Amino acid sequence: MTAQTTQxxxxxxxxxxxxxARKRTVEAVRGLDLTVAPGELxxxxxxxxxxxxxxxxxxxxxxxxxxxxxxxAGYDVATQPQxxxxxxxxxGQGNGAGHNQRGRDELVSxxxxxxxxxxxxxxxxxxxxDSLDLTQVADRKVSSLSGGQRRRLDIAMGxxxxxxxxxLDEPSTGLDPQNRANLQEHVVALRExxxxxxxxxxxxxxxxxxxxxxxxxxxxxxxxADDTPARLKADHAGDRIxxxxxxxxxxxxxxxxxxxxxxxxxxxxxxREVVVRVASGARLAPAMLVDLQDAGLPARSVEVARPTxxxxxxxxxxxxxxxxxxxxxxATDQLDPIGVSx
Amino acid sequence: xxxxxxxxxxxxxxxxARDTAIVFGRxxxxxxxxxxxxxxxxxxxLVFLGLFAPLLGNVPGLSGGALQWFVPGIVVxxxxxxxxxxxxxxxxxxxxxxxxxxLVTPMRRSALLMGRALKEIVxxxxxxxxxxxxxxxxxxxxxxxxxxxxxxxxxxxxxxLGSLSYALALAAKGADWIFWTVQQxxxxxxxxxxxxxxxxxxxxxxxxxxxxxxxxxxxxxxxxALFAGSFDGSTVAAGFVAAAFVCALGLLVGxxxxxxxx
Ligand SMILES: Nc1ncnc2c1ncn2[C@@H]1O[C@H](COP(=O)(O)OP(=O)(O)O)[C@@H](O)[C@H]1O
Ligand SMILES: [Mg+2]
Numbered sequence: 001m002t003a004q005t006t007q008x009x010x011x012x013x014x015x016x017x018x019x020x021a022r023k024r025t026v027e028a029v030r031g032l033d034l035t036v037a038p039g040e041l042x043x044x045x046x047x048x049x050x051x052x053x054x055x056x057x058x059x060x061x062x063x064x065x066x067x068x069x070x071x072x073a074g075y076d077v078a079t080q081p082q083x084x085x086x087x088x089x090x091x092g093q094g095n096g097a098g099h100n101q102r103g104r105d106e107l108v109s110x111x112x113x114x115x116x117x118x119x120x121x122x123x124x125x126x127x128x129x130d131s132l133d134l135t136q137v138a139d140r141k142v143s144s145l146s147g148g149q150r151r152r153l154d155i156a157m158g159x160x161x162x163x164x165x166x167x168l169d170e171p172s173t174g175l176d177p178q179n180r181a182n183l184q185e186h187v188v189a190l191r192e193x194x195x196x197x198x199x200x201x202x203x204x205x206x207x208x209x210x211x212x213x214x215x216x217x218x219x220x221x222x223x224x225a226d227d228t229p230a231r232l233k234a235d236h237a238g239d240r241i242x243x244x245x246x247x248x249x250x251x252x253x254x255x256x257x258x259x260x261x262x263x264x265x266x267x268x269x270x271x272r273e274v275v276v277r278v279a280s281g282a283r284l285a286p287a288m289l290v291d292l293q294d295a296g297l298p299a300r301s302v303e304v305a306r307p308t309x310x311x312x313x314x315x316x317x318x319x320x321x322x323x324x325x326x327x328x329x330x331a332t333d334q335l336d337p338i339g340v341s342x
Numbered sequence: 343x344x345x346x347x348x349x350x351x352x353x354x355x356x357x358x359a360r361d362t363a364i365v366f367g368r369x370x371x372x373x374x375x376x377x378x379x380x381x382x383x384x385x386x387x388l389v390f391l392g393l394f395a396p397l398l399g400n401v402p403g404l405s406g407g408a409l410q411w412f413v414p415g416i417v418v419x420x421x422x423x424x425x426x427x428x429x430x431x432x433x434x435x436x437x438x439x440x441x442x443x444x445l446v447t448p449m450r451r452s453a454l455l456m457g458r459a460l461k462e463i464v465x466x467x468x469x470x471x472x473x474x475x476x477x478x479x480x481x482x483x484x485x486x487x488x489x490x491x492x493x494x495x496x497x498x499x500x501x502x503l504g505s506l507s508y509a510l511a512l513a514a515k516g517a518d519w520i521f522w523t524v525q526q527x528x529x530x531x532x533x534x535x536x537x538x539x540x541x542x543x544x545x546x547x548x549x550x551x552x553x554x555x556x557x558x559x560x561x562x563x564x565x566x567a568l569f570a571g572s573f574d575g576s577t578v579a580a581g582f583v584a585a586a587f588v589c590a591l592g593l594l595v596g597x598x599x600x601x602x603x604x
Contacts, residue, residue: 060446082448090446094439100372100431106440109368113361113447157443 043212089163237307239281365457429507485571505592
């Protein structure tokens with residue numbers, strides 16, 4: 001940007017927001033310290049109510065922090081909101097395009113709002129309509145578009161002025177898997193082409209996992225972890241080995257034996273199943289099976305799953321991120337089996 | 343898509359007039375694309391026109407006959423309905439998220455209000471033309487100069503009323519029931535007290551006092567004079583003062599609400 005550029009695209013110190021409604025105070029964001037470098041793609045991951053949207057709304061000047069500071073694109077959100085707004089794009093949780101407007105009209109007027117000339121707003125709108133597959137629907141009333149089309153239109157609106165920094169609040173919520181994949185591709189492509197810094201929020205684990213190089217885990221308004229998905233998993237969760245036995249008593253004995261043999265493992269047993277959570281479980285599993293076989297406790301089946309970000313979250317907070325979000329995702333993509341034998 | 347420029351040409355720095363024009367243009371576009379929406383808010387006034395005008399035939403004290411007395415009231419009424427409801431558009435945009443999207447742009451907050459409020463002038467004029475077109479065949483006597491001045495006054499009034507409606511939408515924070523309850527609670531007393539449907543000359547004293555405190559009363563009286571082709575100084579001046587008062591109040595309250603909006 002201009003003058004006041006630091007090397008950070010975003011820099012917050014003790015960023016805090018408390019809402020008071022009906023004499024009750026909710027601390028939506030508590031003392032957030034976050035820095036984002038130019039060109040990064042960061043996902044804020046957390047359950048509903050964690051404070052993700054509130055964080056984004058402070059960073060985009062929509063609400064004033066209760067305390068703490070935030071610099072975005074080199075400008076202070078509290079004292080230089082105008083400059084911040086000029087530098088960023090924001091795609092909120094709702095639909096940016098007015099429902100009684102036409103998509104292309106909204107794109108152009110949004111471009112004008114950022115100070116673009118009519119001609120350049122028009123050609124940029126055409127370009128985005130093209131690249132976001134909106135050609136068929138851009139001149140229809142927004143209310144007649146499907147959820148996926150509307151979301152792509154929102155993305156186009158956020159990009160109209162080619163911001164150096166783009167915020168997306170739950171960009172793929174409500175989209176079917178195909179549209180979600182499609183949208184993720186657009187975000188990745190955008191970044192590759194323009195080097196745009198992207199900050200998005202999500203409660204989809206797989207989205208954070210596959211899309212972001214850096215995941216900031218937020219819970220109850222606090223930052224609880226901040227790293228690459230791979231490193232978070234390595235540091236905060238082990239592989240999961242699920243063993244099934246023919247008899248409940250075998251399972252119980254096997255569980256006891258594994259506890260003795262692997263002091264660092266977390267072992268749970270229920271009915272005929274034993275679940276072992278341990279670092280590099282994929283490497284330990286074969287020897288474990290042989291050991292159990294030798295002790296007269298042969299496993300009937302085994303499954304080894306890599307840790308997910310949900311495991312990370314569970315480990316960090318003691319709660320599953322999936323609670324309340326199971327409806328729109330099949331349980332199967334919780335596990336990512338990498339080896340099955342009998 | 344390969345030729346996209348990273349920094350688009352920013353021609354104009356943010357300025358109030360340009361921002362207002364952008365918002366105005368955006369608000370007007372759906373009206374131009376779907377003109378029927380303007381007619382929609384007129385259904386009720388036209389029904390009143392059809393039902394009341396014949397009733398008023400025998401009411402004494404209506405200068406120039408029932409239709410001549412009633413039509414300016416109906417013109418004001420259809421604008422009153424339209425402008426007081428206009429906040430519901432903003433309310434809807436607050437609910438869908440498109441209002442939030444305009445708040446992250448560098449546009450001035452006051453322009454977000456003014457552009458919307460100024461747009462109210464367009465339905466005012468269209469509705470007036472429709473009402474007049476409907477009544478002229480029924481021997482309504484049209485005085486062009488007075489009507490033009492009257493519509494100017496009405497435009498000023500409706501910019502203010504529209505702003506108040508937007509302020510109400512912002513204060514309701516997206517809650518429909520708050521908006522509609524307040525809007526309805528104010529609309530009908532203001533409308534009746536202004537003597538729009540029935541003259542208040544023979545009403546009890548307290549009602550006449552209430553009527554005199556209602557700015558709309560002066561607008562309606564002035565419209566009646568102007569539509570009849572009379573440029574009676576004090577009546578017209580009082581109308582303009584009242585309209586200007588509502589306009590200033592609306593822009594002040596609405597502008598403040600928009601700046602406080604989050
Ligand atoms: N305008 C508001 N008024 C009162 N409470 C709010 C408001 N916005 C958010 N909250 C509360 O702040 C917390 C964080 O909300 P939010 O940032 O929307 O979470 P997330 O986006 O992670 O789901 C929640 O408890 C929510 O109820
Ligand atoms: Mg949210």
